[in-house]
Amino acid sequence: MWGMRVLFLSVTAGHGHHQAAKAVMNYLEEQNVACTMLDTFEYINPILSESIARGYLISTQFTPAVYGRLYRLAEKKEKNNAKFSISKLTNSILSRKLITYIREYDPDVIVCTHIFAAQIITQLRGKNLRARTIGIITDFTIHPFWEDTDLDYYITASELLHRQAIKKGIPAEKIKATGIPIHMKFSKKISQSEARRILGLEDKTTIFVMSGSMGYGNVVKGIRQLDKLDMDFQIISVCGNNKRLKKKIDKLKTKKKIYSYGFVDNVDVIMDASSCIVTKPGGLTVSESLAKGLPMILINPIPGQEDRNVEFLLNNGLAMKTSPTFPVDEAVFQLMVNEWKQQNLREMIKYIGKPNASKDLGDFIIQMMHNEN
Numbered sequence: 001m002w003g004m005r006v007l008f009l010s011v012t013a014g015h016g017h018h019q020a021a022k023a024v025m026n027y028l029e030e031q032n033v034a035c036t037m038l039d040t041f042e043y044i045n046p047i048l049s050e051s052i053a054r055g056y057l058i059s060t061q062f063t064p065a066v067y068g069r070l071y072r073l074a075e076k077k078e079k080n081n082a083k084f085s086i087s088k089l090t091n092s093i094l095s096r097k098l099i100t101y102i103r104e105y106d107p108d109v110i111v112c113t114h115i116f117a118a119q120i121i122t123q124l125r126g127k128n129l130r131a132r133t134i135g136i137i138t139d140f141t142i143h144p145f146w147e148d149t150d151l152d153y154y155i156t157a158s159e160l161l162h163r164q165a166i167k168k169g170i171p172a173e174k175i176k177a178t179g180i181p182i183h184m185k186f187s188k189k190i191s192q193s194e195a196r197r198i199l200g201l202e203d204k205t206t207i208f209v210m211s212g213s214m215g216y217g218n219v220v221k222g223i224r225q226l227d228k229l230d231m232d233f234q235i236i237s238v239c240g241n242n243k244r245l246k247k248k249i250d251k252l253k254t255k256k257k258i259y260s261y262g263f264v265d266n267v268d269v270i271m272d273a274s275s276c277i278v279t280k281p282g283g284l285t286v287s288e289s290l291a292k293g294l295p296m297i298l299i300n301p302i303p304g305q306e307d308r309n310v311e312f313l314l315n316n317g318l319a320m321k322t323s324p325t326f327p328v329d330e331a332v333f334q335l336m337v338n339e340w341k342q343q344n345l346r347e348m349i350k351y352i353g354k355p356n357a358s359k360d361l362g363d364f365i366i367q368m369m370h371n372e373n
Contacts (some may be wrong), residue, residue: 004369007107007131008037009117016284017113020138023181024111027362036105040098040117068303074144099124107131108369113138118149125150132368136361137161138180139283141308142168155179155361157287158352160316178361179354180283185268186291187355195273199266201259205233207332208274208294210267210285211245220248222278222299222322225329227254231336236274238264268292276335278328281309281319290318290353295345297322297331317348 006028008021018039025035098120102110110131112118118135125133133151137143140157147168154170156162159177166172196203207226211219219239226235234257239246241263249260264270271277271292278297279285286309289296296319301310313319320335322328335341354360 005107011114021113023358071304115145122149139305140312179357180287181358208277210279222328229329291355
């Protein structure tokens with residue numbers, strides 16, 4: 001579109017930052033907008049000190065418990081805490097290399113889907129950076145350090161986070177609650193019966209157990225608990241890239257029919273076929289479930305932003321959550337026998353969900369640049 005260029009700065013290490021960027025990219029490219037993606041962490045990693053990596057919660061090597069402690073420390077940190085300062089990067093050779101890259105590509109818009117990228121762009125704004133800048137916050141909370149950035153706009157998951165964002169120092173006029181970007185296929189819906197026919201399933205109650213690629217938490221135990229439940233339903237299990245977990249589930253001897261998958265590219269159809277989803281509360285999966293109007297039962301949140309996602313979802317009547325004293329079989333039982341509960345969840349989900357988040361953000365970017373030309 002009239003030579004417009006958009007640069008996405010993401011981080012592939014976990015948490016769906018990359019997926020969110022890709023979703024907006026796909027939509028913009030369909031509108032003939034030139035887009036490029038750069039993994040900021042991969043680009044600058046060689047000169048990152050351990051303290052910066054830890055401070056920006058990038059590393060995937062932390063255990064969930066350690067990550068959770070670091071996240072809480074980051075939440076409590078003093079503003080501009082020198083320990084987590086990123087300014088040392090701006091004088092590095094690779095930071096200058098990044099500046100050169102941006103100047104050569106000369107984007108009209110830079111979109112950051114990780115706080116680390118947003119911090120770098122904040123530092124570069126004083127170096128004749130002409131591009132408009134946008135930060136996408138990919139959870140149902142405002143992560144630590146966003147308040148230390150200075151971008152043109154901030155994309156949040158919901159209008160209900162407005163107060164939190166303002167308290168963190170983000171000006172109200174910069175906040176756009178267009179939602180966490182997800183693939184456009186999640187904006188389309190087919191009936192449960194049709195989705196089950198496409199997938200080759202029986203047309204009956206279907207529980208979708210989505211453990212993700214990390215498989216954090218005891219998914220096998222949960223499936224065993226569901227199998228003992230005296231109700232008629234089938235289970236679809238998706239394990240992502242966790243081949244070991246898939247093998248364990250494949251070997252389970254169960255009374256109920258289990259359709260066990262590893263990585264799939266039709267999660268949207270599986271969601272349409274399902275009566276509810278049992279999942280970790282990651283920002284992208286939650287957004288996809290909300291877009292599909294699918295009741296959620298939350299399991300095994302990784303300490304940190306997933307805990308904050310749980311708070312948002314429970315406090316707004318969007319999900320149920322398991323615990324050691326409220327296991328998954330009891331949660332499914334209570335949901336399935338209570339039609340009013342199901343209806344109530346679906347109504348709230350319909351109110352909060354943003355199935356067109358990628359399109360809405362893409363259109364906003366195009367309109368923003370159109371107004372400036």
